[in-house]
Amino acid sequence: MALADIAPALLEDWLRTRYFTAKTDISSSGMAPGSLAGLRQQVGLEWSELDALDFRDSPSQGGARLRHALAERFVPGAEDRVMVTNGSSEALFLTLAALIRQDDEVVVVRPAYQSLYSPAVALGARLRFWDLAPEDDFVPDLAALERVLTPRTKLVIVNFPHNPTGATLTPEQYREFTSLISRHGCYLLWDGAFGELTHGQDPLPDPSGELARCVSTGTLSKSYGLPGLRVGWCFAPAELLPEMVRVRDYLTLNVSPLNETVAAAAVEHADSLLAVQRARAGRGRNVLTRWAARHPGLVALPPPHGGVCAFPALRGVPDVTAMADRLAREHGVLVAPGECFGHDDRVRIGFGGDIEELDEGLRVLAEQAGPVR
Known part of the structure; x- marks a missing residue:
């Protein structure tokens, strides 16, 4: 095999256009992106240092x-x-x-x-x-x-x-x-x-x-x-x-x-940057675990012990990838289908972003994945 024959990057292919058109992103594996202004304020980075x-x-x-x-x-x-x-x-x-x-x-x-x-x-x-x-x-x-x-x-x-x-x-x-x-x-x-x-x-x-x-x-x-x-x-x-x-x-x-x-x-x-991020991640994790507990007939959630993504199975959904595509096209909600990681019955959900956005995305996901049991 030549390097030019490298396999397509399934997750990147999935996100390539959907990431930039989604209204509600609950797919990402990182914290919500910060701004240069916010970072400069947090770490005391002056424009004079950048200008030099x-x-x-x-x-x-x-x-x-x-x-x-x-x-x-x-x-x-x-x-x-x-x-x-x-x-x-x-x-x-x-x-x-x-x-x-x-x-x-x-x-x-x-x-x-x-x-x-x-x-x-x-x-x-x-x-x-x-x-x-x-x-x-x-x-x-x-x-x-x-x-x-x-x-x-x-x-x-x-x-x-x-x-x-x-x-x-x-x-x-x-x-x-x-x-x-x-x-x-x-x-x-x-x-x-x-x-x-x-x-x-x-x-x-x-x-x-x-x-x-x-x-x-x-x-x-x-x-x-x-x-x-x-x-x-x-x-x-x-x-x-x-x-x-x-x-x-x-x-x-x-x-x-x-x-x-x-x-x-x-x-x-x-240390100061991560203290803020860990607190945010903890809040997101709590929202996700409470959501999963409310939908035991639909969601089987292995508890995440690190990072800000989880990999729940969706019970009774015959085609998770098709459902994820419909979520993005019709509702603007972005999740990463488990197919990108070799598990067709699962989705990757990120909980490091805005809490209200996470709440809304999970609500729509539960509605569209099937009736609450």
Whole structure:
């Protein structure tokens, strides 16, 4: 297979036009997008600082200020292992391009966002899946992961907290998981896009701080509510970064210094920004869980333990994708059909946006999905 044969990105195809025409968006996996004015006020970013910018290219791994801020927050002392990227999707792609060779065995959590595995398939990888079971509310089973690993496994790819289900590892599971990866000796690609937004437990540590063969990724698009800024990052082993830079030289070269300046201010004030977002996420989660409890005959909701998306099954709906299309066309309500994640009976619902919009979207969804039982 050639890279040009990469599979269509089902979620992006679904959202491509609907996202911009929807009146009520309850599909998104991140917080409601903030504004530059609001961010500047929250972090004290002055226009004079932006006006002083020189529009030279940033270094291939990112500017010093942002790399320092990221290392201080996630892996102290690891500034030389940070790469600033155009969203975490670029970090994921560069990692796979640097690591994967024809017939390499890759284990990936499932269900999964396609950026975690479709590039690997296009690069010639042989996939094995660590399935999160819907009958167990998608709770991760590490014994199941261990059964999937083989001596040929080169890379394990996971996303916790998980998209689309909101499942995550407990602290005890996290320690068992990193121990398992360490014993096996394979690489780990840890997608931590939702890592700083958890419910009922503290965020998990960044595993690249303890595992030598680990690439961890993060982004401002999810927990921070800054998707349009398109700033992500990764922490990678020193020996892998030159390979990632080599691939990047044919793609994006670097990240805009304007975006890096705004991003650095956000990361430097992350605690205050995230306090607001966590409170908003908690309110949205409460609205969603109360809605599901009112419609037990229609909705089976695995409780989300991190992030701001959930993956409920819709009982008795014969064609969930068709229903989701009708919701968008006739009512302006946007959900992501589970078909995009390999589960035709489910939808992804985001609860990080405006509470009134969430209430309205859920009301219409319940009405259109079937009679309340």
